[in-house]
Amino acid sequence: MSLLIDDDTKMLRDSAAGLFADAEPIKALRRQRAAQDVAAAGLGVWPDMVALGLPGMLLPVESGGAGLGMMASVQIAELLGRNLAGGPFLSTVVMGAVALRGSGHAALLERLAAGSLLLGIAIDETPRHQPEHISSRVQRLSGNLVLTGRKLDVIGGNIAEMLIVSAGDENGLPGLFLVATSAPGLEINASMGLDTRPVVSIDFNSVPATPLHAPELAGKVLEEVLDAGRLHLAAEMLGVAQEAFDRTVEYLKVRVQFGRPIGSFQALQHRAALLFGALETSRSVVAKAAWTWDHSPAEAPRYVALAKAKLSAVARHVTAEAVQLHGGIGVTDDFDLGFYLKRAQRAANQLGDYAFSLERYAQLRGL
Amino acid sequence: MDATETFRMETRAWLEANCPPAKRGPMRESDHCFGGKRWVFTNDEQRLWLQRMAARGWTAPEWPAEYGGGGLDQAQAAVLREEMARIEAHAPLTSLGIWMLGPALLKFGTEAQKRRHLPPIVRGEIRWCQGYSEPNAGSDLVSLQTRAEALGDEFVINGSKIWTSYGHLSDAMFCLVRTDPAKPRHQGISFLLIDDMTTSGLRATPLRLISGAEHFSQVFFDNVRVPRENLVGTLDRGWDVAKYLLQFERAAIGAHHAHAEGPAEVAVQRLGLEALRAEPMLRAEVAELDLELAGFDALLERYRDEAMAGIQLGAKASLLKYYASELDLRRQELMLGLLNGPAQELSGAISGDATNWLTALSTRIGGGTSEIQLNIIAKRVLELPDG
Numbered sequence: 001m002s003l004l005i006d007d008d009t010k011m012l013r014d015s016a017a018g019l020f021a022d023a024e025p026i027k028a029l030r031r032q033r034a035a036q037d038v039a040a041a042g043l044g045v046w047p048d049m050v051a052l053g054l055p056g057m058l059l060p061v062e063s064g065g066a067g068l069g070m071m072a073s074v075q076i077a078e079l080l081g082r083n084l085a086g087g088p089f090l091s092t093v094v095m096g097a098v099a100l101r102g103s104g105h106a107a108l109l110e111r112l113a114a115g116s117l118l119l120g121i122a123i124d125e126t127p128r129h130q131p132e133h134i135s136s137r138v139q140r141l142s143g144n145l146v147l148t149g150r151k152l153d154v155i156g157g158n159i160a161e162m163l164i165v166s167a168g169d170e171n172g173l174p175g176l177f178l179v180a181t182s183a184p185g186l187e188i189n190a191s192m193g194l195d196t197r198p199v200v201s202i203d204f205n206s207v208p209a210t211p212l213h214a215p216e217l218a219g220k221v222l223e224e225v226l227d228a229g230r231l232h233l234a235a236e237m238l239g240v241a242q243e244a245f246d247r248t249v250e251y252l253k254v255r256v257q258f259g260r261p262i263g264s265f266q267a268l269q270h271r272a273a274l275l276f277g278a279l280e281t282s283r284s285v286v287a288k289a290a291w292t293w294d295h296s297p298a299e300a301p302r303y304v305a306l307a308k309a310k311l312s313a314v315a316r317h318v319t320a321e322a323v324q325l326h327g328g329i330g331v332t333d334d335f336d337l338g339f340y341l342k343r344a345q346r347a348a349n350q351l352g353d354y355a356f357s358l359e360r361y362a363q364l365r366g367l
Numbered sequence: 368m369d370a371t372e373t374f375r376m377e378t379r380a381w382l383e384a385n386c387p388p389a390k391r392g393p394m395r396e397s398d399h400c401f402g403g404k405r406w407v408f409t410n411d412e413q414r415l416w417l418q419r420m421a422a423r424g425w426t427a428p429e430w431p432a433e434y435g436g437g438g439l440d441q442a443q444a445a446v447l448r449e450e451m452a453r454i455e456a457h458a459p460l461t462s463l464g465i466w467m468l469g470p471a472l473l474k475f476g477t478e479a480q481k482r483r484h485l486p487p488i489v490r491g492e493i494r495w496c497q498g499y500s501e502p503n504a505g506s507d508l509v510s511l512q513t514r515a516e517a518l519g520d521e522f523v524i525n526g527s528k529i530w531t532s533y534g535h536l537s538d539a540m541f542c543l544v545r546t547d548p549a550k551p552r553h554q555g556i557s558f559l560l561i562d563d564m565t566t567s568g569l570r571a572t573p574l575r576l577i578s579g580a581e582h583f584s585q586v587f588f589d590n591v592r593v594p595r596e597n598l599v600g601t602l603d604r605g606w607d608v609a610k611y612l613l614q615f616e617r618a619a620i621g622a623h624h625a626h627a628e629g630p631a632e633v634a635v636q637r638l639g640l641e642a643l644r645a646e647p648m649l650r651a652e653v654a655e656l657d658l659e660l661a662g663f664d665a666l667l668e669r670y671r672d673e674a675m676a677g678i679q680l681g682a683k684a685s686l687l688k689y690y691a692s693e694l695d696l697r698r699q700e701l702m703l704g705l706l707n708g709p710a711q712e713l714s715g716a717i718s719g720d721a722t723n724w725l726t727a728l729s730t731r732i733g734g735g736t737s738e739i740q741l742n743i744i745a746k747r748v749l750e751l752p753d754g
Contacts, residue, residue, distance in 0.1 A: 002672045002675070002676070003665070003668055003669040003672050004669070004672050004673065004676055249749050249751070252751055253750075253751065253752060260752070260754070261751075261752045263745075263751040263752050264751065264752040264753060264754045265754070266742070266745075266754070268751075269741065269742065269745035269746070269749075269751050270738070270741045270742075270745065272745055272749055272751065273740075273741040273742075273744035273745045273748075273749065274741065276686075276744055276748065276749060277686050277689065277690065277744070280666055280683070280686060281662045281663065281665070281666045281690075282662075283669070284662070284665035284666040284668065284669040285661075285662050285665045287665070287669060288665040288668065288669075306658055306661055306662065306665075309658060310658070310662055358651070358654055358655060358658060359654075361654060361657075361658055362631075362650065362651070362653075362654035362657075365629070365631040365654065365657055366631060366632075366635065366640075367631050367634075367635070367640075367643065367644075367650055367653060367654055367657075
């Protein structure tokens with residue numbers, strides 16, 4: 001076993017790194033923010049992801065996918081974080097694929113793999129992440145299943161063709177349902193979040209819905225979909241924090257005050273060393289969670305909780321420290337660091353913040 | 368079956384047949400075998416286990432066979448570690464000779480030094496201690512003043528070493544001495560072997576710690592004479608040897624705490640699940656520390672994988688020393704604080720808790736303080752400028 005990536009994954013990572021950087025995502029974020037273009041913000045670097053063949057990376061080869069594991073997909077998530085590149089990676093490539101891959105919707109899987117199907121993930125109904133709190137209901141109305149409810153923070157919801165929605169089924173058991181965004185009775189509200197990514201809420205008023213799985217499987221798939229999302233948010237935060245840190249270390253070497261580079265002051269050296277340690281640990285827990293998912297899935301939830309808790313804490317801390325170590329320039333909008341800070345904040349809270357993830361870790365450790 | 372798997376099967380079978388049952392399971396203080404001329408084996412199994420492992424060179428698995436080592440490659444050594452861990456086999460020998468002096472001799476020693484000193488270390492026949500720190504050279508190790516003057520075929524040593532682990536129980540000492548006081552601090556230091564601690568003019572006295580333990584000693588040198596052939600590496604370039612070795616020490620300290628029981632298990636075992644859940648703040652504290660330790664385990668695992676892939680740990684060893692000792696103190700504080708009454712006695716009902724806590728305080732200091740480790744990471748890993 002090894003927490004290191006193999007050569008094929010390295011090649012994939014290197015090609016993705018080049019394309020994402022060339023797309024100049026931070027310039028794009030500034031344009032999208034100025035124009036309040038929520039749709040463009042939602043799409044991000046999607047054309048590049050399609051060009052790289054990423055949409056089906058986690059789908060089986062029979063469905064037109066690449067059959068790769070999480071060890072590969074977290075590398076992509078980390079790069080998205082490093083470059084602050086957005087797009088429907090989490091919603092479609094990760095959570096959508098995990099939700100759909102056992103569902104038998106062959107045509108949809110093929111379109112997903114080809115990059116021609118965008119999915120949205122609608123789970124939360126409360127301002128804090130409480131996935132077990134589901135008021136949305138599916139009922140049978142003149143022979144057809146329809147869904148009614150309200151979902152907050154729908155991931156990828158403003159650009160999706162189909163939504164994957166958690167709701168109570170006819171018997172009140174939780175399940176995942178497929179809903180077309182073009183269906184009648186559906187109202188989408190999208191605004192711009194503090195990280196220049198969409199914040200989407202959706203009202204469902206008797207909207208036609210299709211169950212994705214047999215009721216006895218639905219609970220387990222829902223957990224998997226959530227954990228896949230959490231793992232990749234953790235990986236993205238690793239990239240966000242690592243990039244903010246690397247820029248900070250460079251700055252400490254060149255910024256001169258009191259006649260010497262500020263990186264020569266021990267107070268700042270120790271802060272930098274501790275941030276380095278936090279990042280080295282973070283990189284290890286993300287790798288451990290991804291490896292465990294691929295090779296020892298029964299243990300994966302515990303390591304995913306560990307990774308999400310660790311990164312939710314570390315990414316916010318590292319980016320805030322990066323601002324502090326830069327001094328005044330760190331709090332100016334012309335300087336890019338603020339975008340890293342804001343993305344860390346949003347991702348830290350999504351699908352479970354530090355407290356939520358620590359509680360989940362505690363339960364999975366038998367506490 | 369590939370060669371590694373064949374080796375695994377053979378190793379597993381040999382360990383099953385040769386590791387005495389008394390040398391398996393969690394290792395207590397008294398299970399450690401330090402070896403050496405004055406060593407009294409705790410029991411027959413301890414002696415037998417050392418002899419059997421030493422005969423294969425497996426007390427030093429990766430040293431060349433010609434010097435008594437196991438001659439294993441990295442992959443085989445990893446298999447041996449895994450297979451020993453599988454049956455919870457005790458380390459046959461706890462030895463600074465193996466951790467520290469051996470690597471120094473293998474890299475810097477002459478052929479004659481290797482042939483003379485390495486085989487007895489492998490067999491556990493000699494106990495070496497490390498003479499680095501001095502009363503006025505702690506964190507600032509490079510300011511050390513113990514003087515070794517070259518006179519004819521000998522060095523004559525005067526001065527004092529302190530915090531010498533088990534100095535009063537050891538047979539021999541490798542040490543850093545100043546051979547040229549006129550040179551700048553980092554130069555003018557040499558790495559010297561004192562292969563007999565009973566040499567005239569040498570005296571070692573134990574230091575009693577807040578934990579009650581007497582692991583450390585102060586060593587005094589009054590015209591102690593050793594032959595010139597006891598110099599390791601180049602004269603006045605001993606700091607290169609020391610720097611090289613400090614990484615081994617830090618990595619060893621870092622790896623030491625890797626497989627202790629998690630705070631979650633210990634807390635549930637001592638308080639019961641119901642009582643723990645009745646105190647949500649305490650439960651959160653336990654969970655948080657358990658999570659931090661699991662993170663450290665993942666870091667150790669990744670660094671081990673990197674080492675297997677040929678990526679040098681280098682100065683990142685400081686990170687392991689920092690986390691191992693800082694997290695251990697947090698662990699010991701929390702564990703000791705779980706219960707009042709007898710558990711709070713120095714040799715309490717839950718034996719060793721108070722001692723472990725007090726020992727953790729010294730682990731943060733020895734082998735370079737936590738603050739020194741942060742300096743090293745800042746300067747050597749992050750390459751931040753000097754002041």
